[in-house]
Structures are given as structure tokens and as C-alpha cells.
Amino acid sequence: MAVALACVGVPKLVPFRKMSSTAWTAGTASEIRAAAPVRHSALVRITHWLTAACFLALLVSGVEILISHPRFYWGETGNDLTAPLFKIPIPASRNLVPTGYGYVLPDQNGWSRYLHFQTAWVLIFTGLLYGICLFTGHLRKSLLPARADLSPRALWAVVANHLRFKPPSEAEARSYNVLQRITYLVVIFVLFPLIIWTGLAMSPAVVSAFPAVVTTLGGQQSARTIHFFVTDLLVLFLVVHVAMICLAGFWTRTRAMITGRIGREMERS
């Protein structure tokens, strides 16, 4: 977990109080104020919270849908009569599923499915909006790591700092460090596309028009299974992201993502 923790959501800035108590603070208060620009652009903030809301809605509704059949298969087909690849040891919301439990959970599939697909649309539009900001500088300035930061030695230095829970340096406090950059790039360019792709691969109408969407994944049940694993990775990201925010100062970080500005402590100093 420590290594996983190190990968995501590293403190980007710390309250000034904390900074001034450490020896490595470089700038004077006035320099910091002058350099204290908008930390997150409006578009990043809007799309961040839209994504957060979508994530919550998709996760809750997705879990509800999963509960109706907590078994996973590989290939094209699978059902209660065939051997699962694995199953989740929970009771189901449908009574023909052989779960080993003597009871059935309340069935919430109807609204869960409506909510899941509507939220998927909101996420698509959020993604398009975020795309504007990615390709007008956010990707180049904030996400792509500098070549020098990718050397094993530089990477190790950042990992070691995380493992020691060392507060971030002045430069690190102002922009994403290399681990954050890599993690965000993986989430944005690998996990999100995969979750959308595997989701579409489960739609009988979509694959009727675009069969390759599902055949490349090895079948509709494989798509469902991959969808589940990608969800697990996204949940891991969420947990570590929130944990790191708590470590870095929950209110400072959250306020920066709401108002776009660095915390008041810093401005007043």
C-alpha cells in the first residue's frame, strides 16, 4: 500500500504555516504571494468536480448492477449453469443466482441502469470539455513529465520521499510531481478509455454496428470482466488520491480545487 500511496495525489502545496516551519522554504512571503497564481484553471476545476460526481454515481449504480449477478466469465457467454471465471462472495439481488446465501438482496437494477447510462453521457461531455483544456496546454504544462524526471534515479528520489512522508519541495508544491503526472496520464489515457470501451462492448446495439469493439476483447463476457477490473483500478486510484489529499491537508487541497487559489494561510503570510 505504501508504494501505491506514493503513486497518487502527492501534496502539491502545503499551508504556509507548515512550510515556514521547515528549513527548505525558499522564497520570501512576498515572492510566494507574487508567484501564487491560480493553481487550477476554471475548466480543470469544473471538470474535476463533474468527474467526481459521475464517478460516485457510476460506482454506486455499477455496484448495484453487479449485485444482480456477482459472477464473472471469460469469452462470449456465461450464465448460472456455466462455470464462472470467479465470483464475488456476496449474496445476489436475483434469486436464481447460486451464491450459497439463503437470502436475496433488494433488487435495484432499474434506476441503477438508468443512472449508470445517463451518467456515462455526462462523463463523455465532461471528457470532451476536459479535452479542450488538455490540448490547450494542460497536457504539456501539467501532465507530461520532463525527460529528466523520468530517469530511474529521479524517479527513485520521488518514491523515496513519499515513502518517508517527506513534505514536498517548493517546486513540487506548485505543480504535479513525476509520479502524479504518470498516474494522471494512466487514468486519463488508459483507464478512462478502457472503461468506456469495455462498457460499449457490452451493448448489443453498439456491437451490431461496430463488432470489433467486442471481438478485440475476446467476447462480451470478457468485456464485462475487464470492465470490472478497470473499475477496481479506478477505485484504487480514488482511494489513494483521497488519502494523499488528507495527508497533504484536506481543506487546503479541496479549497484549491474549488476556488482555484492557494490557501488563505499562504496569502496572508
Next chain:
Amino acid sequence: MSRVSRRGVITAGLSVAAGASGLAVAAGLAKRYGLIPPDGAGIYGPGETLTYAAQRILTRHSMAREFPRSQISTKPFANEVAPFREDFKRLQSGGFADWRLAVDGMVARPASFSLAEIQRLPSGSQITSVQCEEGWSYIAEWIGTPLAHVLDAVETLPQARYVVYRSIDPDTWESIDMADALHPQTLVTYGMNGGDLPVGFGGPLRLRIPRQLGYKSVKFLTRLTVTDNLKQFGKGLGSASPEGGYAWYAGI
């Protein structure tokens, strides 16, 4: 702390205005071209409308995936059905010889077909999968006559927009638009995997809609009603599914 710039206000205002008028135009177009599903009102209406409209534009004539015979599931899953009522058991004991499929509504010649009459119509078969909204699936060969042939036989009127179809169980009824009704894979099914369609899988007659989830493939089919307006059926949401909280359009 934060300054509101004039440029910011103008940009935001223009974006909101552009967004709102864009939405209004899109809604108008969707309505005009019949791209709003019957359960397109309510809090999940926007999502349902987007899905239905997008798929009608992209997949109107697409064909459901068909599989080689070797991929037919050796263990298809019949799923639960409501306990059979007396009228069903009586028909079953007679080998379904008296089973009827009534076709009415916006047709030139309303009719009632026996099973034998349905089987005399041009037949076809397809090897397609049944996907349940719960997540499980199986592949089978389905034998029957395309719904389009049945609708041809009774001559649907040009203003027809939907086909409402019902099970012998009065609580189970669905509807599809004409794109699905006239689709060559929409099959009035009486056979499965080389034999008669077993009762557990909807025999003697089931309407297979392979481009939508399993719950649209109504078992024990008894009646088709062609219409131009779904408001007059049930609660006006298009079928029993939205009344029970499920989407009318199940192509996802």
C-alpha cells in the same frame, strides 16, 4: 480574493447561451425525427434520449452479431418465468395447436394466426446471443419468421410507428419502433437449436429482438398491435418495463 473579469463574464454568458440554444435545437430535431423514446421524460429522460437517438442514427440498419454453430451454448439458461396460468396449461396440454397470434391496430387486414399458419410463412434462422440485463448470456440458434413477414401479411398502414407486443401473461408487454419491427433479425420465433422452442425459453412463440437486451424478447407471444402512438397503452411509457423502472429502449 478572486476577481470577476468582464471577459470572463461575457465568455461564460456566451457559452451558456450557446449551450442552451444548442440543446433547444437538438431537442427540436430529436422530436421531429422521432428520436425521443416513450420514457424520454423524467430525470433519466436526457440520458435515454441521447442513447436512443445516437443508436438510431448509428445503428438503424446494423445487424446483430451472428455466431458459428460451434459457439452455440451447451448450457443455455432459461431464466425464471411467472407461474403458468390455467389458460396456458390448457393450450400446452393440446400441444399448442390452438395457440393464436392476433395482429391488430394500424393494419389493413387485422388477423389471427395459428402456430401452423405462422410456420407456413417464409422461415429463417439465426445464431445470436441473449444478453440479460443482469449480466449473463448464452448463444442459441433461433428459428422463426421475421416479424416483417407477419406485418406484410396484414399490411401495416404508412403512419405506423411502433409495434406493441404482448405475452399471454397480461403484465408482460413491450413495444419496439418500426426500425426494430422491420429489422430482418427481429424474429417471431418457434424453434430453438433445431427443435421446437421449449416452454422455458418462451415456447411456443417468442419475439426475438437480438439487438436489445433479453427482456425485450417477450416469451409466450399472443398479440401484436401496430400503432402510431404509445400514450394510449398502459401508463403511456411505451411498455411494462418503464412502469417497472427499466428502460424502454434496451439496446443500451
